[in-house]
Amino acid sequence: MTPVQASTIPLFMQNKDVVVEAVTGSGKTLAFVIPILERLTRRQEKLKKHEIGALVISPTRELATQIHSVFSLFLDSQPSESESNEDNPSSPARRLPPALLLVSSDKSTPAQDVERFLSTGSDIVIGTPGRVEEFLLGKGKGVVSAKELEVLVLDEADRLLDLGFQATLTKIIAHLPKQRRTGLFSATMTDADALSELVRVGLRNPARIVVKVQTKRNNGKKVSGEVIEERRIPANLQNLYLPCRASEKVLQLTRIISHELKSNPTSRCIVYFATCACVDYFYRVLSPLLPSSVTLYSLHGHLPPSARSKTLSSFAAAPSASILLATDVAARGLDLPDVDVVIQFDPPVDPKAFSHRCGRTARAGRKGRAWVLLVGREEGYVDFMAVRKIPMKKHAYLTEDGSSVAHDERPEDPAVQPILQQIRKTVLTDRALHEKATKAFVSFVKAYSKHEASYIFRLKDLDLVGLAKTFGLLRLPRMPELKDAEKAGWVDADVDWDSYAFSDPAREAKRLSEAEESKSKDKAPAKSKKPKAKVAVAWSEQLAKKEGKEKRREIKAAKRKWLKSQQTQEGMKRARADSEDADDWKELAREERMAKKVKKGLVEQADFDNEFAEL
Numbered sequence: 001m002t003p004v005q006a007s008t009i010p011l012f013m014q015n016k017d018v019v020v021e022a023v024t025g026s027g028k029t030l031a032f033v034i035p036i037l038e039r040l041t042r043r044q045e046k047l048k049k050h051e052i053g054a055l056v057i058s059p060t061r062e063l064a065t066q067i068h069s070v071f072s073l074f075l076d077s078q079p080s081e082s083e084s085n086e087d088n089p090s091s092p093a094r095r096l097p098p099a100l101l102l103v104s105s106d107k108s109t110p111a112q113d114v115e116r117f118l119s120t121g122s123d124i125v126i127g128t129p130g131r132v133e134e135f136l137l138g139k140g141k142g143v144v145s146a147k148e149l150e151v152l153v154l155d156e157a158d159r160l161l162d163l164g165f166q167a168t169l170t171k172i173i174a175h176l177p178k179q180r181r182t183g184l185f186s187a188t189m190t191d192a193d194a195l196s197e198l199v200r201v202g203l204r205n206p207a208r209i210v211v212k213v214q215t216k217r218n219n220g221k222k223v224s225g226e227v228i229e230e231r232r233i234p235a236n237l238q239n240l241y242l243p244c245r246a247s248e249k250v251l252q253l254t255r256i257i258s259h260e261l262k263s264n265p266t267s268r269c270i271v272y273f274a275t276c277a278c279v280d281y282f283y284r285v286l287s288p289l290l291p292s293s294v295t296l297y298s299l300h301g302h303l304p305p306s307a308r309s310k311t312l313s314s315f316a317a318a319p320s321a322s323i324l325l326a327t328d329v330a331a332r333g334l335d336l337p338d339v340d341v342v343i344q345f346d347p348p349v350d351p352k353a354f355s356h357r358c359g360r361t362a363r364a365g366r367k368g369r370a371w372v373l374l375v376g377r378e379e380g381y382v383d384f385m386a387v388r389k390i391p392m393k394k395h396a397y398l399t400e401d402g403s404s405v406a407h408d409e410r411p412e413d414p415a416v417q418p419i420l421q422q423i424r425k426t427v428l429t430d431r432a433l434h435e436k437a438t439k440a441f442v443s444f445v446k447a448y449s450k451h452e453a454s455y456i457f458r459l460k461d462l463d464l465v466g467l468a469k470t471f472g473l474l475r476l477p478r479m480p481e482l483k484d485a486e487k488a489g490w491v492d493a494d495v496d497w498d499s500y501a502f503s504d505p506a507r508e509a510k511r512l513s514e515a516e517e518s519k520s521k522d523k524a525p526a527k528s529k530k531p532k533a534k535v536a537v538a539w540s541e542q543l544a545k546k547e548g549k550e551k552r553r554e555i556k557a558a559k560r561k562w563l564k565s566q567q568t569q570e571g572m573k574r575a576r577a578d579s580e581d582a583d584d585w586k587e588l589a590r591e592e593r594m595a596k597k598v599k600k601g602l603v604e605q606a607d608f609d610n611e612f613a614e615l
């Protein structure tokens with residue numbers, strides 16, 4: 001057993017509630033899987049077909065799926081009931097039915113989940129909060145019985161609570177019997193978290209298990225020469241930060257990858273980006289910048305569930321040099337085999353995610369290396385993390401020939417321009433890439449403004465022009481943050497915007513017909529540019545119009561109020577951030593289009609104000 005298993009399993013078996021904090025990759029999953037199996041196989045009475053005996057809730061579908069497969073390893077290899085009795089007639093152990101997985105998927109609806117449950121009679125249920133709620137209190141209400149439930153486990157408990165699932169969890173817990181064992185597991189159950197959340201999730205007199213990692217560190221000063229350092233990351237993890245300019249981030253990313261591949265040509269690596277749009281974009285433009293042996297994969301929350309599952313299994317099975325570009329959807333819990341390197345293009349918005357991201361490597365005693373790129377005053381993050389017992393070591397800037405130089409006082413790397421040209425060359429092959437680039441850039445800036453360590457990550461310090469270079473933008477997007485920014489060193493790409501085409505024929509045809517339409521509108525007699533003459537409107541119609549406007553205003557106000565109330569649930573806000581980004585983006589584009597029409601006199605200012613003043 002690993003240390004966390006040796007300390008947790010006996011306590012969980014002895015009717016103790018547990019709160020377990022142990023570093024990533026230390027074996028927490030088996031620390032609850034084994035007691036659950038032990039308890040259920042040793043029950044005096046077999047559970048009835050509609051009864052469940054154990055429930056495991058996890059924050060993401062990927063993680064729930066992984067936990068389900070760990071249970072399946074045991075459940076699929078049980079001897080048949082007659083076999084086990086022949087071997088050991090006195091053994092009370094009984095055969096358990098397959099475990100049930102409840103996650104959102106494009107293959108199964110909540111109603112089908114209940115049907116599956118009734119056909120298999122599962123004793124163990126694993127799922128994400130929404131689907132579990134639906135199973136116990138929605139479609140499965142009155143069908144599924146939790147009366148005999150013995151164990152509840154909340155895996156990545158701090159994340160579940162951060163994500164704003166409190167209300168859902170409270171409802172689920174209220175539905176479970178009080179005589180049960182509850183376990184909270186995570187690598188980041190800090191004291192404050194644990195204590196405040198314990199009450200909420202209804203643990204009773206829990207045992208707190210904290211497995212610490214201690215390493216010997218030579219401080220070079222004392223005579224004894226060695227001090228013991230406590231850290232919240234695995235002992236075999238080499239945790240590095242690399243300072244560079246904003247304009248050099250992609251360059252350094254590619255050089256780190258090449259550097260790693262040089263020492264291990266079959267390296268597997270995960271690169272974390274801030275948003276789904278960034279993953280989507282860099283997945284399309286990074287390939288030509290990397291050695292041809294590398295295969296890229298992308299994983300983020302906007303991909304359909306089936307695509308996410310397929311990517312994960314292909315990456316896990318990939319025989320050689322493979323790189324997974326991901327958002328924090330892949331930060332926690334995933335036990336991907338032999339990941340050697342983790343690179344963070346940018347530290348995560350939630351500082352807790354930092355150690356989880358790093359922890360996808362150096363698992364179960366294996367070695368691993370994690371890198372994070374830091375720009376300017378972001379170096380303050382190193383001290384910020386050190387206080388949280390996550391030490392980092394500085395790595396010098398990587399040069400073209402693979403050697404490294406000190407970052408301080410260094411002029412911008414001359415390779416920035418060639419790499420910018422190379423990315424632009426790729427972007428120019430498809431107009432859709434230009435859209436993706438702009439969207440990724442804007443989403444990055446928005447995500448940056450949401451960093452929880454806001455005194456380190458300040459929007460006003462962000463070198464937007466440098467960043468635009470690293471993203472390989474063709475031109476700077478129109479956004480308020482860039483209005484007063486210093487533009488020295490920026491040159492728009494030389495693009496013929498009229499002929500710059502989408503590679504998708506349908507999109508290109510649409511673009512051309514729209515361009516044609518707007519050309520013919522421009523050629524139309526000037527009368528179309530004149531403001532529309534006011535037509536006398538009956539007072540009843542005016543009233544109806546006014547009422548309509550008021551109603552719309554009310555709806556918007558209610559929407560704003562609702563949004564505000566949601567924003568109080570910090571985590572939920574973050575979870576939605578990406579999709580909101582997309583909506584905001586659309587809304588901004590619409591606003592810009594209408595503003596142009598106002599300028600041309602095609603739309604009245606009052607109508608514009610009515611539409612957008614409240615946004």
Ligand SMILES: Nc1ncnc2c1ncn2[C@@H]1O[C@H](COP(=O)(O)OP(=O)(O)OP(=O)(O)O)[C@@H](O)[C@H]1O
Pocket residue numbers: 001002005022023024025026027028029030186187332333334335359363364
């Ligand atoms: N006793 C053991 N001996 C050897 N390997 C083990 C043992 N227990 C677990 N492992 C392996 O260690 C790896 C990490 O385990 P697990 O995924 O449970 O870590 P974790 O602590 O939950 O990590 P995270 O916090 O990242 O979720 C897995 O591949 C697992 O199979």
